[in-house]
Amino acid sequence: MTLTDSPSPARRTYGAVLGSPYVARLLGGTLIGRLPNAMAPVAIVLLVTADGGTLAFGGLLSALYGLASALSQPVKGRLMDRHGQTRVSGPAAVLNSAALLALPATGATGSPALAATVVVLGGLAAPPLEAGLRALWPSVLPxxxxxxxxxxxxxxxxxxxxxxxxxxxxxxxxxxxxALALIVTAALGLAGTALVLTAPPSRTWQPAPTQGGGTSGRLFSTGLLTLFAALVGVGVAIGGMNVWSIAMAERHDTDLLSGLLPAAFSTGSFLGGLLYGHRTWNSKPTRQLLTGAGGFLLGWLPLLTLPAPYPATAAVFVPGAFLTLIVARAFTITDTLAPPTRTTEAYAWLILSIGVGQAAGTALAGRLADHPHTLAALPAAAGAFALVVLLLARPGRTPVQRGRRHRQHA
Structure with a gap:
């Protein structure tokens, strides 16, 4: 992979990109609006345990929220492709926040069935801001x-x-x-969604018109299916790493490790993204994806030695740094392979693939918790699966011709 050396003025700094019209607002609003995805599961567990409920029940409600949110992503993406972003994400954000606000009043421990119903409804209504933002970039940044x-x-x-x-x-x-944490979670979700939906690019965004007889186009090509399968492997590695972090904390009697190791992984992803986005790469997206998958796999191999806490923290930084390359190129290839009338739905399936993998990795790692070497090998095995699938299939190697993309904002 080599760098292009063209001194294009469009290229260089993040300041130039963030200074482009609406970019900072859309990115910031999406991040704020998606904070409930990270806050609600934790707040739900704490609410249940504070009311005298068991950790197991709190964990069940938290899992239901995350699962409902993940599984409903493609449906919400399909609706946005048909009806626009405002008509889908606006009502979804209101319903999601209403469910989070109602949960403390249900008496989670006294009415388990009602609490579970409210949690599932809240997860189903989580606004699809991430897929929506990816759909806006072509019009905001031509x-x-x-x-x-x-x-x-x-x-x-x-x-x-x-x-x-x-x-x-x-x-x-x-x-x-x-309860206050849930109130703040609901308020942040509404505020972030409002920032995005009131911006002109989101308000005026429309999917590309259907061609011919009004069909929306076949979504699941072989290339997309293999790409999503590989991303399930990426998700399994992440889910396995989270459980492995807890096992490391117990083994070394250091509770901080259960949060420090995932934080190091996320920091690696952030810094890797900054480095990757600072340059323009002239190799094809498929090759970049394979490079990212290879680095992701290699980054997990040190875990096989059951490293001490400090080396383990440094080790998980590496696969995190390659994660952004994988996900960014996966979105690019998805955009190339999906019908122009169904790109938001395709992005949602991509997000779901990683989420399903994380859930599966978490569940599998929980079963392996009493086998330290096998548990430590799980992320590497999942990374190897992802790389092998991509090597065999090479999705996006022969991109199809695209029709009109989404209409630019007024």
């Missing part, structure tokens, strides 16, 4: 080089949500109570 930088910045900053969100919930709960 220049492909600036769009490359924005996508890398967008992808790299996602991990920071899962550092800042739980810390904010913990601070609010310690200072006041979990």
């Amino acid at each position: 220049d492909p080089v600036r769009r490359h930088t924005a996508l890398a910045l967008d992808t790299g900053t996602q991990g920071l949500l899962y550092i800042a969100g739980p810390l904010l919930v913990a601070a609010l709960t310690t200072a006041h109570n979990p």
